[in-house]
Amino acid sequence: MSSDAPVDTPVPNAAEPFSGAPVDVDDRFEPPPDIILRSSDSIDFHCHKNILAHVSPFFSDMFGAVSGNQDIQKDGKAVIPLVEPSTVLYGLLPRVYPAHTSRDFTLTDPVDLNDICAIHEAANKFQMVRAQVLIEDMLLHSPLLDLHPHRFFAIGCIRNITPLIRKAALCTLRDTTDPVIPFIPEFELITGNRALELVNFFQRCALRAQLIAGNTNSVHHEMLALAEQYHTVITSHEASGQPFVWWRADGHAAQCGPTDEKVGGIWTQEILPPQWYRNHVRHVANTLRFVPNGATAHSAAIDVAPAERAAIAACPECAQYALRDLANFASQLKKVIEWSNEEIVDTTWE
Structure with a gap:
């Protein structure tokens, strides 16, 4: 004899340790599960009221008012239907259970x-x-x-x-x-504004990084021995305070040594390093336009092009000290760029 009455499909249980099945005594939670959370895609998670109430004022208030939906029972436990799918409960519940949060x-x-x-x-x-x-x-x-x-x-x-x-x-x-x-x-x-914030952040970091690198090209006399300035890289060895070789006035080849700049027949208050260094810094600034971070600044600063290496080799002073000084300069530039980016990110998202 056949029947047209619908047959209820049992709701499957979640995987262990939320399956409600007995587990090894060493891994068993105490007390046993006494409440079921049913996901929106019909998966039953067997849980413990005391644990949920301890970690969640939401469930604590719920259990104080009513122990689940008394019209839905399974294995002698009240069932609480939730709007969250099982993937969310699998991601959340292990992070509130004591035996799991220790991992x-x-x-x-x-x-x-x-x-x-x-x-x-x-x-x-x-x-x-x-x-x-x-x-x-x-x-x-x-x-x-x-x-x-x-x-x-x-x-x-x-x-x-x-x-x-x-x-x-x-x-x-x-x-x-x-x-x-x-x-x-x-x-x-x-929102589109959020995406625009990220674009503007990148542009600000790129412009600032180029400015920082560019400001190592020409500095006032009194700034040569000063410590780190806003938008300015230290232009001397941090340990000794001595200027990098390309800022020194003596010992260079005629075509290399730093010179005061003359504009309109008048000497300026600035001192210029050799042309090879100015070319190199221009390359560094251009690189930071596209990748404005400290690691890139460091690698670009120590990666000297063949033409600039030839100019360095032609000067006794630069040949002896320039590459070593560039390594120190690269480390300082990296720190200033990273500091700059941190300052920009903090002011963009306060």
């Missing part, structure tokens, strides 16, 4: 980013502060940040995580083999 959680696969915004949003909704902090720490220290900085920037904007926005923005300044920004799903969720 190090990392984001190492780009797939791990697919639900991270929704997981962080759920932690905020359920007032799970520690889970929010853990997720933000995972994002800030993920090895993926260097590889996908634009995606992390968008995630930071969506979830309003200012430290992540700043760190990701700085990472977008780094050199990459593929400068083309790939399709990023999170970019569809941020």
